Amino acid sequence: MSSLDTVVGRTDSADVAEMVRAVHSRRLWRTIGVLAGVLVLAAWGLAAAAAPLVSPYGFDEQLVTESLQPPSPRHVFGTDDLGRDIFTRVLYGGRVTLLIGIGVVSVASAAGMAVGTVSGYVGGSVDEFIMRSSEVIMAFPSIILAMAIAVALGPGVLHAAFAMVLVWWPTYARLARGEVLNIRRMEYVDAEVAIGQRPWRILLRAIVPNIRASIIVLATVDLGSAIVTAAGLSFLGLGAVPPTPEWGAMVSAGRELPQAWWIAGFPGAAIFSTVLAFNFLGDAVRDYLDPRHRT
Amino acid sequence: MLRYIVRRVALSVPTLLGITLVTFLISRALPADLVLANLGDHAAQDPQLVAAFRQRWGLNRPAPVQYLIYVEHLLRGDLGTSIATERPVRTELALSLPATVELASSGMLAAVVIGGLLGVAAAVRSDTPIDLAVRSIMATGVAIPTFWYAILLLFVFYFVLGWAPGPGQLDAGLAPGPPITGMYVVDSLLEGNWPVFRNALAHLVLPAVVLGTVGVGFIARITRATVLDVLQREYVRTARAKGLAEARVVWRHAVRSALIPIITVIGILYAQLMSGTVLTESIFSWPGLGRYAFSSAGNLDFPAIMGVALVIGVFYVALNLVVDVLYAYINPRIRYE
Numbered sequence: 001m002s003s004l005d006t007v008v009g010r011t012d013s014a015d016v017a018e019m020v021r022a023v024h025s026r027r028l029w030r031t032i033g034v035l036a037g038v039l040v041l042a043a044w045g046l047a048a049a050a051a052p053l054v055s056p057y058g059f060d061e062q063l064v065t066e067s068l069q070p071p072s073p074r075h076v077f078g079t080d081d082l083g084r085d086i087f088t089r090v091l092y093g094g095r096v097t098l099l100i101g102i103g104v105v106s107v108a109s110a111a112g113m114a115v116g117t118v119s120g121y122v123g124g125s126v127d128e129f130i131m132r133s134s135e136v137i138m139a140f141p142s143i144i145l146a147m148a149i150a151v152a153l154g155p156g157v158l159h160a161a162f163a164m165v166l167v168w169w170p171t172y173a174r175l176a177r178g179e180v181l182n183i184r185r186m187e188y189v190d191a192e193v194a195i196g197q198r199p200w201r202i203l204l205r206a207i208v209p210n211i212r213a214s215i216i217v218l219a220t221v222d223l224g225s226a227i228v229t230a231a232g233l234s235f236l237g238l239g240a241v242p243p244t245p246e247w248g249a250m251v252s253a254g255r256e257l258p259q260a261w262w263i264a265g266f267p268g269a270a271i272f273s274t275v276l277a278f279n280f281l282g283d284a285v286r287d288y289l290d291p292r293h294r295t
Numbered sequence: 296m297l298r299y300i301v302r303r304v305a306l307s308v309p310t311l312l313g314i315t316l317v318t319f320l321i322s323r324a325l326p327a328d329l330v331l332a333n334l335g336d337h338a339a340q341d342p343q344l345v346a347a348f349r350q351r352w353g354l355n356r357p358a359p360v361q362y363l364i365y366v367e368h369l370l371r372g373d374l375g376t377s378i379a380t381e382r383p384v385r386t387e388l389a390l391s392l393p394a395t396v397e398l399a400s401s402g403m404l405a406a407v408v409i410g411g412l413l414g415v416a417a418a419v420r421s422d423t424p425i426d427l428a429v430r431s432i433m434a435t436g437v438a439i440p441t442f443w444y445a446i447l448l449l450f451v452f453y454f455v456l457g458w459a460p461g462p463g464q465l466d467a468g469l470a471p472g473p474p475i476t477g478m479y480v481v482d483s484l485l486e487g488n489w490p491v492f493r494n495a496l497a498h499l500v501l502p503a504v505v506l507g508t509v510g511v512g513f514i515a516r517i518t519r520a521t522v523l524d525v526l527q528r529e530y531v532r533t534a535r536a537k538g539l540a541e542a543r544v545v546w547r548h549a550v551r552s553a554l555i556p557i558i559t560v561i562g563i564l565y566a567q568l569m570s571g572t573v574l575t576e577s578i579f580s581w582p583g584l585g586r587y588a589f590s591s592a593g594n595l596d597f598p599a600i601m602g603v604a605l606v607i608g609v610f611y612v613a614l615n616l617v618v619d620v621l622y623a624y625i626n627p628r629i630r631y632e
Contacts, residue, residue, distance in 0.1 A: 025422065136313030139606045140572035144588065148318070148604040152332065153326035218425070228440050232574055235442045236592050251553050255446050255578065258454045268443030276438040 006089040016069065030284065037280035040273050048094035057085040060090040061241045065075040068260050078262035080253065086262060090270050093245035097271070101227035102240070104164045109219045111165065112172025117171065120180030131177070133214055134170030142167045143229055150238040159244070160239040164229060168222075175218055213289045220280035231271050247271045260266060312366075314608040319365050319367045322601050329354070332597040335378035344621055364474065365627050372541055374605065375598035384602035387587060393477025394464065395583030399568045400575065401503035404559070406510025406564065411557070413511065414518025419545055421523055428477050429515060436512030442574040449578065452501060459501045462580035466494050502579040506571050510564050521553035562618035566611045 047054055057063075067083035069075055071077035076087035119130040137145065142164075149163035183189060184207070192202045231248030233239045247267040254264025326332035330348060331339045338344045349355060353364040370375075374384040417429035452459040460466060465477050471534055475482045480499060483492035525531060526549050534544045572585030580586065584603055591599035 029427065056441050132309070132313060135318055136310060137445055139310055139314055139611055140317070140613065141566045143570045143573060144604050144607050145317075147573070147588060148600050149325060149591055151595055151600045152321055154327075154595070182626055219491060224438060227439075231440060232442060235574065236577070236589055238592055248440075251440075251443050251446065256328060258446075261450055264443065264446050268440060268446070271440045272438060275440070276434060279434060279438050 014040060030287075033280040034284040037284070039279035040277035041090065041281065044094050044098065044270065044274055051088070051095065053093035055091055055294040057088040059089050059245050060084065061088075063119060067194060068257075070260075071262055072262040074157055077266040078260070080263050082262070086250075088248060089245040090267050092248070092249055093247045093267060094270065094274075095207060096240055096244060097231055097234075097248065098274070099166075100157060100161050100230040101223055104161050104168055104230065105219050105226045107156065108165045108168035109172045109186050109215055109222075112169035113176045113208075113211070113215050114276050115169065115177030116173035117180050117203065117208060121184065121199070124236075127177070130173065134173050136166060137170050138169070138219055143232055146229065148234060151234060155238050155241055157240050157244070160233045163238075164226065164233070168226065171222070172215060172218065172224065175214055177209055179214055180207055184208050211249035211269065212278050217282075217286045217289050220278070220285040223282065224278040227271065227278065296624070300620055303425075303616060303619055304436065309392045310612050313364055313608065314605065314618070315369060315613065318601050318608070319362050321604075322597070323358070323361065326597065332595075333375065333378070335596075338378075338496055357517055358577060366379065369605070374602040377596055377599045379594045379599065380595045384598050386508065388527055388584065388602055388606055390477075391587045392582045393474075393583075394479075395576070395585060397478035397480060398502055398506060398581055398583060399572055401499055401566050402506030403561070404438070404569070405503055405507030406514050406568075407561070409507065410511040410514025411518050413549055414515040415522055415545065415553075418522035418526065418549075420596045421519075426528065429519070431442070433512040433519075434462050436510075436515075437509045439508065441509060441571050442578060444508065445575050445578040448505060448555050458494070458539055460498050462578070464495060464498055464582060465491065466498075470582070471495075471496050475542065501583055502575050503593070505575050505579075508567050509563050509571050513564055513567070514557065515559065517556055518553055521556050522549050525549040525552050555622070558625065559618060562611075562615045565614050566607075569607050569610065590612060 013059070015026065023098050035280070042275075051059075061084060063079065063083040065083065065279050066075070066079050067081055069079045071078045077090060079085055079164070082088075115130055119127045121224075144166045146160070147167055148151040153163065154160040155175060187204050192206050197206075230239065231246070233245045234248035235252045237249075237252070240249045247270055250267035251264045254260065254262075257263055314399060320332075323329065323524065328339075331387055332343055334344060334348055352368070354363050356364070372385050374380070374388070377384050379386060380387065412430045413432060417426045420426055449459075449462070453461050471479050471491055472486045475485055479495035480492065483489075483495055522545075526545075531544060531548055533542075534548045539548075569584075572581075572583060572584070573588050575581070576583045576585035577589035584607070588600055590596075590605040591603065
């Protein structure tokens, strides 16, 4: 579109055709992104679930004579310093990493939604207290606070996940509260109050169903960062404890051996591809459930 | 403006108190054995040390009193004693803070400059291959795990190509001058010590790029969205109508108003970069807060890690204060609300 056309606001058929093409190409790229995301996630999910069937080795099986081998047909991702098959460990590690990420987001979003809904509906000092608490937790960078909590509790997958939930819920609570405040003013809620419906019933039947979509959107967009943080905690030695394979912990084990790039390379690529896939998927879910943000 | 600043400073006091309350609760409620967590295996065996510890933090008093004692200690700058080094946590934090500020600020600068330019390019050439490329970079920057990316860059640029110096702040043979700010690049520049300056700068590049990448995607995304929005406004149309060169329209009219939302995200971004330093510093052996947090976590050095959390939390609040004031300065509408 030439600048003169923009100035007079005239659009001729060539411009329209170009705009349509642009929208189409954007949709096309987005569809490709979503498809790739779903494929990657399905591949990791299936491979992690079926790890014992896919791999001939055990995740802790040490083939001492075959340590530090580069990728080969026998060991597609190579082996580590203890002679363990990296491919096998990446598959088993996916179970831990994906479960922590998905588990933390599920628990935190459910808890945050419950807390936020009550906060917005009850109002008053309860609301004030909950909102101030969430603000304070959000004043800390999440990984620092999660680290402090995980150190207090001691290392371990469950402790790391618990630490993350404690840090993760406020975003959901604030979102849910905001939505409740909006919905409360709707006439159909007034109607429920007018016919003498009990508050809990109004909350569960009239309000919660209407805020679910926003929570699901945020949760999908959030999965990627939850997985990166979970892997980061394990990388720092606060998550999975050896010999449990976990992607972040595997990257950490490989950093001391730069000549054996495959030890850190493949688990890192696994995290990267998963997070990228979740982000693509999150954008698509947002477009679908929340058209206001459509770009 | 002064009234706004005073009000905004007063508003941060409850948040600061809240932060101390959170660190207090974590340090009192979560460890299975409070004395063991704070003194370590060794000192917890000594009844005298345990009694002194209980006395110092008022552990046999009611919880609210304990909190007041805790805050009183904090106000005096007492953050406890590190288990690993048996030195005051405050001293150790003060030693590692300059390196982190140096690294995080360089990362920030890289993120704002690169991210800003990419965002403008993507907005001006929206729906072209340039836009697509920039958006791919943004998606990558947001998704790539920092610790893996750091190892990757170190492997390629140090181990394989040998272009970048190895981990650390300086080569082994070089010694920094007496500290002025504690930041090697700044100090050597002030002292005119060129060999150290060049070396320190070379060591800074790779970790700063790693840290900055997290922010590049973030900044580029926001710049792109705002510039795209502004380019459709009436006053941009007017600017074009009066025959201004396109470059002038973009830089003087569109990018300038896009600066406001960018400034508001800088506070959030800086906090993200501070988190990023934990992983980046531990990989680049950068002697800052992040590596201190990392080694403290490894030693289960509880007082040390609580000190880091507290300092970074307070830093974050202060930063948001500065951003808000800056925002009010740029956008007078905020001041008069």
